[in-house]
Amino acid sequence: MSDSHILVERPQAQPGVMVIRFNRPDKKNAITSAMYQRMTEALHEANGDADVRVVAFLGTEGCFSAGNDMGDFLSYAMSGSTEPPAATLFIKALASCGKPMVSGVDGLAIGIGTTLNLHCDMTIASDRSLFRTPFVDLALVPEAASSLIAPRVMGHQRAFALLVAGEGFSAEQAREAGIVWKVVAAEAVEAETLALAASLAAKPPQALKIARDLVRGKTDEVLVRMDEELVHFTAQLRSAEARAAFEAFMSRKA
Numbered sequence: 001m002s003d004s005h006i007l008v009e010r011p012q013a014q015p016g017v018m019v020i021r022f023n024r025p026d027k028k029n030a031i032t033s034a035m036y037q038r039m040t041e042a043l044h045e046a047n048g049d050a051d052v053r054v055v056a057f058l059g060t061e062g063c064f065s066a067g068n069d070m071g072d073f074l075s076y077a078m079s080g081s082t083e084p085p086a087a088t089l090f091i092k093a094l095a096s097c098g099k100p101m102v103s104g105v106d107g108l109a110i111g112i113g114t115t116l117n118l119h120c121d122m123t124i125a126s127d128r129s130l131f132r133t134p135f136v137d138l139a140l141v142p143e144a145a146s147s148l149i150a151p152r153v154m155g156h157q158r159a160f161a162l163l164v165a166g167e168g169f170s171a172e173q174a175r176e177a178g179i180v181w182k183v184v185a186a187e188a189v190e191a192e193t194l195a196l197a198a199s200l201a202a203k204p205p206q207a208l209k210i211a212r213d214l215v216r217g218k219t220d221e222v223l224v225r226m227d228e229e230l231v232h233f234t235a236q237l238r239s240a241e242a243r244a245a246f247e248a249f250m251s252r253k254a
Ligand code: COA
Pocket: 026, 027, 028, 030, 031, 066, 067, 068, 069, 070, 071, 108, 110, 111, 112, 133, 134, 135, 138, 253
């Protein structure tokens, strides 16, 4: 990848904030293996650096992320690999991150572009955002412990609609379902997200950490569910039905 597909910044105007930004707009910020790796490194860096108080995920104008890179999915499906999929270390780093995480979503949030937000403590979304996880349509299954977290947050019916039926949620529906904190105009997403991150970063760090840990609860069961999901996700990635779905996407413009 070009290193610039993930930008990791520490804006001077927001002390204590690390921004992790998807920056591959020509591919709708689809996430490659190298991008997962860079984000994982950044989360480890944030965890180990007392100067980082809050992590903020951002995308580009009109697009948070279209999810896992479909070309990478297809390569994995054809490789016969038994290695864990590329996102594995990243989703575990998300679950284990000891710093508050916020996200600012403007536009498309597909697949892990949606499930990443389930690990964020507060998400701000533009009114033109769309949250969608077409896992089953791609012959895949929910990941990132979304099968555990989403039903708890939004109840069975809405979690089923999102994760199994592949229904799209508007920003307002996502807010009503409890996976978005606030809906704002598109041009306000970035400023509001950074202001929110900065206000959290300015709080007494020890109290912030304890309060966050209490509200989030233990991560053990989240990590266990990730592993359970991964067994099925990995098997499905190698299935003929998934491969057909990836090939259909890759050749749809031909
Ligand atoms: N992986 C790889 N490339 C992707 C991608 C993905 N997940 N999502 C979009 N892109 C690429 C497209 O191939 C296209 O590239 P090209 O210009 O070289 O052909 C470019 O991004 C623009 O996408 P396009 O499909 O033309 O835009 P759109 O506005 O018509 O549709 C989406 C946007 C996100 C609805 C559509 O691209 C899509 O369905 N992507 C797949 C999303 C997905 O299923 N992700 C995995 C979830 S588990």
